[in-house]
Amino acid sequence: MSVGNWETRPNTTADDIMELMHSVYGLKVLYVKILKSYDHQNVYINVDLSEYENANILKPCSTGYVLKIMNSHDSALCAQHVEGEINLTRKLNENGLACPSYVPDKCGRLFSQQELPSKTNGGKTAHIIRLLEYIKGEILSEVSVNSQLIQDGGSWLADMHNILEGYEDPYIKSYYTFHYEAVPHLRKHLHLVLDEHDRDLLQSVLDKWDSLEQQMSSLPRGVIHYDMNEQNVLVRKFPKEGWKIVAIIDFDDSSNGLKIFDLAIYIVYMTLISDCSLDTGYDCLHGFMKKRELTKAELDVLYYCVVMRLVISLVNGLMSYSKEPDPYFLETQKPGWKALRALWALPAEKILERWLGSKLAHADSQV
Template sequence: MIEQNILQPGQSIKPEVTKDASKTMIKDLYSLNCDSIKELNGYDDKNYIVSVTSVTDNAYIEKISESGYVLKILNSLDSKNPCFIEAQTSLLIFLNENNVHCPKPVKNKYGQYFYTKKLQSGYHIIRLLEFIPGKLLHEIPVSNNLSFEIGIFVGKLDKILQGFDNPVYQSHSSIWMLNSVPRLKEFTFAIKEDNKLQVFLNIINNYEEKVLKNYDKFRKGLIHGDINEQNLIVDGNSDTGWFVSAIIDFGDSHYSCYLFEIAIAMTYIMLTTKTLESGGFVLAGYLQNVKLSDLELSLLKICIEARLTQSLMLGAYSFLKDPENHYILTTAREGWNLLERLRSKPDEELLKTWRNVLDIY
């Protein structure tokens, strides 16, 4: 039986829409007069940063956001699950109320936080969020101290998320969850190099045996699910130092293991810094607020390898479907190199490297 909310091989889910059509949506749905619109990087969704001059007929917008807005046109797969988008909206409101700087949802002129519209590519949910200005993490050099601060930020976020509850999150699933790693075997046709495919399959099998069979032993809660260099906004400067000021893109948030949350964060920071040691600083920061067992710590390496496999395989598949979208290959540029370096390090040796960092704190 096909799971309707999990990407299936062969599916094309990205919205087909032009900038002009998007400007019209902003006017028709939000009564906002658009001054400029620019497409942002995106995977399966269409995202635009929008500046507006005025609002004409929307009682739900008391004041125009000076920094602008982000128009999100969701892919056709996620658009089939409006209950999850509603839960995600509630989550963003909850986080803003708890002093976590993240995008604020904006109501359309009908008093709704999202609207489903038929486009050439199918039915797509349309949302508007207030844009958060600032530098993305990938735009600055990431020091060990900043890596530690990122870990602290993510740990604090996960503790705050413990205060939010919505039953929709308990049943939500997607191909990007680490629970879904076994399903990557359905996308092997996208990998054209046999040596890489064999590495990926070995990692998937190893992950199933070591991690998923122990899933019930791990601490769980609501997690962001995609902590990376494109989703963290920083403030400061090179002289006084940088700090995380905001977090965006909760589209992959779900109920799962804290082990997975920190493994994903470590993956992308190591990709950014190109050092294995930096993962230890992220971990050290995270452990200030969220504790992990010795078993969970011992499985970090295979979880990181699984995330890289997930990103590389799904990236290759998505690039087959959308060869003009070079953003998809962001991880591919460094991902394979990091994966080879991880696999060349014995498990105990790598864990010792990270534990040496933990001892500093």
């Protein structure tokens, strides 16, 4: 998908969404709330539980739904990937890892193409739409995180990798601008970074990344989430246990990639919501490695995967903002630069020592 692809996002109003829900899904909308999204339009919807016209729905979901409307650019290219997402989430749910379930429309389809108002030309363009059951909870960024929650997230990620071990799907092979595979294209956008010292920092990270290409080529690969951030982890507060993770959401970026990328992405975003503490990686690793081992080769590149994901997020945020000055695109900038400068100022070996700690001294030593 194209970062900040605002030109091709739908321009739907609440009335459009109500009509869409009625005509396609046979549901009567009572409440609509637009949710944050980089490239698409995501909408929380509450519906009338007694008035519906859809033989494929036993009864409406009492917690509501999330309507996902893909931008028209990706809608023309990514229909197969959507099928892959459906298969992937079904696989995870069947194996006990909770994620949103897809809802069939009146024709029994789990996704469809619909003509919706365009953001730019005043006409209509085709968009893929999907309806998912809303899982009750708060996104992780909206609660006060602690060491245990971060460790639990690492364990959930490891569980996901264990479930997907050996899993293959020809449709899960997309290329997105937040993927590590897009790194070669970042250099042409460094002019968006106004500070010369910061540009030099990014250049040095990119140069180091280029030197790791052969080293990383033999690392374990597979289907990964590819966007395990604080917006995609759902938590709920329980009377005795406190905040617990209840689901993982948003598999739009899922792809076939190096498995270590998922853990690096998780470390990045947990660090950013933990006041950029460089020791946050310890909790991420500790939770992950309780459920799944890492090879020495993976540990050797983990630090560089973390700093590169920060570079990807920072540059892509500036790219998006240059196209559409939405403050949402800049949310990562302040904490992201703080974390990147702090990490890059220390040797990779020192950071890895802090992340591993004595409790993880048993890490697999095989290459």
